Amino acid sequence: MTTGDGRSRLLAAATRLIRTQGFAATSVEAICREAGVTKGAFFHHFPSKEALGVAAADAWSEVTGRLFAEASYHRPADPLDRVLAYIEFRRALVAGEIADYTCLVGTLVQEAYGSDPIRAACGASILGHAGTLEADMAAAAEARGVADVDPASLARHTQAVLQGAFILAKAGGGAAAVEEALDHLKRYLRLLFANPGASGA
Template sequence: MRKPSARDKLLDAAIALIRQNGFAATSVDDLCRAAGVTKGAFFHHFESKDALGAAAARHWGETTSGLFASAPYHDPADPLDRVLAYIDFRRDLIAGEIPEYTCYAGTLVQEAYGASVDIRDACASAIFEHAKTLEADIAEAAERYGVEVDAPSLARHTQAVLQGGFILSKAAGNDGPVRESIAHLKRYVELLFGRQASPARKGSAA
């Protein structure tokens, strides 16, 4: 494995510190210290803290897309089972302290959406492009189960529930609210698609 570059270290430092402390409370000095690089190295790679924040959002989107692309929720043959397994996978990612499981893009855009168009657009891409990965499974499930569903809208709704749950957990100081939100999301999807009518589950409890 290649040794991380100064740019890579700064991207990772931005994701860690901004998730923990927020964007405004994270200084260039903090970022350089956490990354173990000089200010000269910082400004060689990024013209400003805003530029690093946006680049880190793009890096976050690329990194997490690999995680989700290889996740086991893609394995079930039934598209509804894949959607429900995705929700379970998001629940299982809730572990550790709040900064470890909350979304970098969601954290950043809540604070800086009005201050930087580049940050807003980078965060929007990370969040909405991820939502799009759910659309095909939702659309296939809707066709299979005979349910009228706007697949892109429902895909975005899953992200609204998750991001809202993260905010509530930050306010509460624990993971209870986000876990509760995910549980409600799963039950909503089951009811929406009539889980009891699943061909794979006829004659068994939902």
């Protein structure tokens, strides 16, 4: 990683290393080596390793936010179809090495939730992304006449399923574990929105 300015190269290197090894196991020196800069540069751009963690989470929110905003799953006219298309979009993202498709902030918050700034940045990232699904969830519930569904809660649940699937993937299941979880999630949503009055709550 030797393109762009020092700061973004450090961020990219940190993201890659944290996704493969975790935050604590990734040393500042290793990030610098990967980014092709020195420790002096690191501490010029970030006051501490913790601050780098926060910046990496924020950068992750921005990059993934753009990716999802520009994706084509928003196109279907039916809101449920949009939600289902979102899940298919997530499935298409699951390819290559585990570190290539797992979530930076999920990995980060799992081991660094004890640091309040990092926890807040990761929480904002996950919840912010969940928030982008809320409107479609609500519209789907409305369109199908399903009353006892909390769109925000349902949106959060999609993220819980994804995060959990990543752990099963790391535990040995690989990409197949994520696809399997996504199938269950899809089925849940279909059952939920296809059965007004029988929502099982």
